[in-house]
Amino acid sequence: MRTLIVAEHDHQHLKSGTLSTLTAAMALKSPIDLIVIGQHCHSVVQEARSLAGVQCVIVADHEVYQSLLAENLAKLLASFAQDYTHILCPASTFGKDLLPRLAGLLECSLASDIIEIIDQDTFIRPIYAGNALATVRLKENTRLLTVRSSAFAKYTLQAETLVELRACDRVYAAEKTSLIRREESQNDRPELANAKVVVSGGRGLQNKENFALIEALADKLGAAVGASRAAVDAGFVPNDYQVGQTGKVVAPNLYIGIGISGAIQHLAGMKDSRVIVAINKDPEAPIFQIADYGLVGDLFKIIPELLSKL
Amino acid sequence: MKVLLALKRVIDPYVKIRVRADGSGVETANVKMSINPFDEIAIEEAVRLKEQGLARLTQVVSIGPEAVQENLRTALALGIDEALLVPCEQTLPALAIARVLKAIILIEKPDLVLLGKQAIDDDNNQIGQILAALLDWPQCTFASQLKVQGDSIEVTREVDGGLEILSAKLPAVVTTDLRLNTPRYASLPNIMKAKQKPLTRVSLEELGVCLTANIETLSVSAPKERKAGIRVDSVDELLDKLRHEAKVIE
Numbered sequence: 001m002r003t004l005i006v007a008e009h010d011h012q013h014l015k016s017g018t019l020s021t022l023t024a025a026m027a028l029k030s031p032i033d034l035i036v037i038g039q040h041c042h043s044v045v046q047e048a049r050s051l052a053g054v055q056c057v058i059v060a061d062h063e064v065y066q067s068l069l070a071e072n073l074a075k076l077l078a079s080f081a082q083d084y085t086h087i088l089c090p091a092s093t094f095g096k097d098l099l100p101r102l103a104g105l106l107e108c109s110l111a112s113d114i115i116e117i118i119d120q121d122t123f124i125r126p127i128y129a130g131n132a133l134a135t136v137r138l139k140e141n142t143r144l145l146t147v148r149s150s151a152f153a154k155y156t157l158q159a160e161t162l163v164e165l166r167a168c169d170r171v172y173a174a175e176k177t178s179l180i181r182r183e184e185s186q187n188d189r190p191e192l193a194n195a196k197v198v199v200s201g202g203r204g205l206q207n208k209e210n211f212a213l214i215e216a217l218a219d220k221l222g223a224a225v226g227a228s229r230a231a232v233d234a235g236f237v238p239n240d241y242q243v244g245q246t247g248k249v250v251a252p253n254l255y256i257g258i259g260i261s262g263a264i265q266h267l268a269g270m271k272d273s274r275v276i277v278a279i280n281k282d283p284e285a286p287i288f289q290i291a292d293y294g295l296v297g298d299l300f301k302i303i304p305e306l307l308s309k310l
Numbered sequence: 311m312k313v314l315l316a317l318k319r320v321i322d323p324y325v326k327i328r329v330r331a332d333g334s335g336v337e338t339a340n341v342k343m344s345i346n347p348f349d350e351i352a353i354e355e356a357v358r359l360k361e362q363g364l365a366r367l368t369q370v371v372s373i374g375p376e377a378v379q380e381n382l383r384t385a386l387a388l389g390i391d392e393a394l395l396v397p398c399e400q401t402l403p404a405l406a407i408a409r410v411l412k413a414i415i416l417i418e419k420p421d422l423v424l425l426g427k428q429a430i431d432d433d434n435n436q437i438g439q440i441l442a443a444l445l446d447w448p449q450c451t452f453a454s455q456l457k458v459q460g461d462s463i464e465v466t467r468e469v470d471g472g473l474e475i476l477s478a479k480l481p482a483v484v485t486t487d488l489r490l491n492t493p494r495y496a497s498l499p500n501i502m503k504a505k506q507k508p509l510t511r512v513s514l515e516e517l518g519v520c521l522t523a524n525i526e527t528l529s530v531s532a533p534k535e536r537k538a539g540i541r542v543d544s545v546d547e548l549l550d551k552l553r554h555e556a557k558v559i560e
Contacts, residue, residue: 013490045367069476070439071448093469097451100404100436109405109525112434122528127432130320132329133531134432139524176448176482180464180475181456187498191471197558221559240454240468245323245430246347254558264326271319271536275556292539292556295548303447305545 001030001120004080005054006089006098009036016194017090019156020149025088027117031055035080035168037073039066049165052157060168067179068094074101075172081106081142085120091146110144111136115151120286129245129268149194150251150272162262192241195224197254200211200243201236202228202266202298204259204280212238213303214258220310221289226250226270228260244269259299262287311458311480313356314420316411317385319348319378320431333529336431339554345381348426351486354493355456356424357389364458367391369418373398373410384467387496387504394418395511408440413517415445417431420481422463427452427485438485448478454489481534 008015035058090094091113097164103110117125201214226243245268255273278291288294322344328337359365361400370385371394372378428435442449450465457464466473468487
């Protein structure tokens with residue numbers, strides 16, 4: 001029994017999902033190695049070597065790994081598979097792109113987006129956007145898992161001395177895919193999927209101009225901005241704001257839904273939030289059935305009042 | 311260029327699902343079924359490639375029960391040229407689906423395979439990537455823009471924190487994200503015309519694919535119900551609760 005964690009990083013720092021994945025991996029109760037793949041990622045390696053739960057940090061540092069493409073990263077990981085009973089990666093867009101490709105190379109099964117580890121073969125994962133939970137068993141020699149970061153705490157325990165380092169000189173080039181460029185999101189707001197606070201608007205905002213009220217409130221709270229499908233369909237905001245079964249699934253500390261009636265599709269994307277606030281003029285709106293705090297009233301009066309009192 | 315896409319029949323996203331009391335799964339009997347929304351985006355993209363003169367032929371394939379015919383006809387009404395049905399009553403694991411698709415692709419030889427990034431029932435988000443690995447083709451997942459440039463494609467991917475623009479050589483697998491396009495509705499004349507378009511059956515036996523995979527769903531349960539909280543009467547009361555009771559704002 002031995003576990004390998006694939007570190008997610010930006011060549012400067014480990015991403016926090018890696019730390020949640022480490023917490024998850026501790027539940028497997030077997031030695032854990034962590035692999036850092038990239039180019040010139042010394043600072044990432046130093047961070048990784050300070051994690052008490054890790055036994056060995058493997059580093060594959062080469063120019064072919066600079067672009068972090070699934071095509072060749074999966075080949076490199078496949079070359080390690082026989083040494084490990086479990087390979088884990090955060091269920092971020094990085095892990096969701098990479099680990100299924102590894103599963104294809106190994107022709108084995110993968111459990112996506114797990115939220116709980118029952119034992120070394122058995123895992124719980126949400127299906128139907130969290131409206132049901134499936135308990136799945138993997139009967140593979142190497143069990144592949146992507147881990148939902150919000151379901152596990154970030155690992156914090158620091159090692160007293162730097163953990164063992166092992167360099168890997170295996171080189172696999174991506175022959176058919178190349179990275180042209182990356183464009184970081186321009187706005188200063190937190191990313192919707194990982195934000196601690198989310199403020200979302202719905203059809204109740206009536207038009208695109210009024211949606212600025214939602215953005216102003218979000219900025220006041222340091223929150224990400226979301227929207228219901230109805231608001232997206234009406235053209236108030238672009239598609240990537242959509243919270244819901246076909247949009248983003250979020251689970252912030254605080255979710256404020258304003259002018260959103262609460263279609264099933266939308267509730268599926270936010271019902272795991274810790275605290276839900278609903279503001280709507282219709283007292284019968286379904287969103288009130290899952291809200292911790294409901295306020296019935298005119299959002300055009302309520303939002304300005306909130307802005308002045310926060 | 312030949313474009314192949316796959317669709318899955320799923321419970322309509324606007325239906326409230328019900329978990330069976332015996333833990334065997336989610337009730338699908340007498341429930342409205344639809345094309346997986348991400349697959350609708352794949353259909354739309356294929357139709358647009360055809361309209362732009364970039365795709366010579368578009369094909370849709372589905373692996374599922376006979377009722378999938380209805381969804382394949384919808385895809386034909388939306389502008390796809392040909393449909394393939396692989397009849398299968400059981401629910402296959404992701405690896406088996408990818409193997410079936412690979413077998414079809416080796417016969418049909420498309421240049422571009424378009425798949426939804428995930429099905430909204432099992433939420434696996436795996437098949438495009440597994441398939442690309444099985445074929446040793448490039449993959450461009452979570453696409454929000456697709457440009458065909460000769461024998462390669464340029465794909466904008468929706469990744470955490472921004473966008474990533476990849477170039478990939480054809481043949482390739484692309485999985486669709488929400489922003490790629492807005493699917494159209496089928497017009498009545500096109501629905502009538504779709505009845506004349508070819509819908510062919512291919513059996514699993516003909517394809518000769520290994521369907522076993524080492525993953526098993528032991529049970530399906532309903533998540534803990536969330537109870538309604540309280541109504542507050544004013545902004546002041548709301549802020550007071552958020553500050554002092556829930557302690558989520560300062």
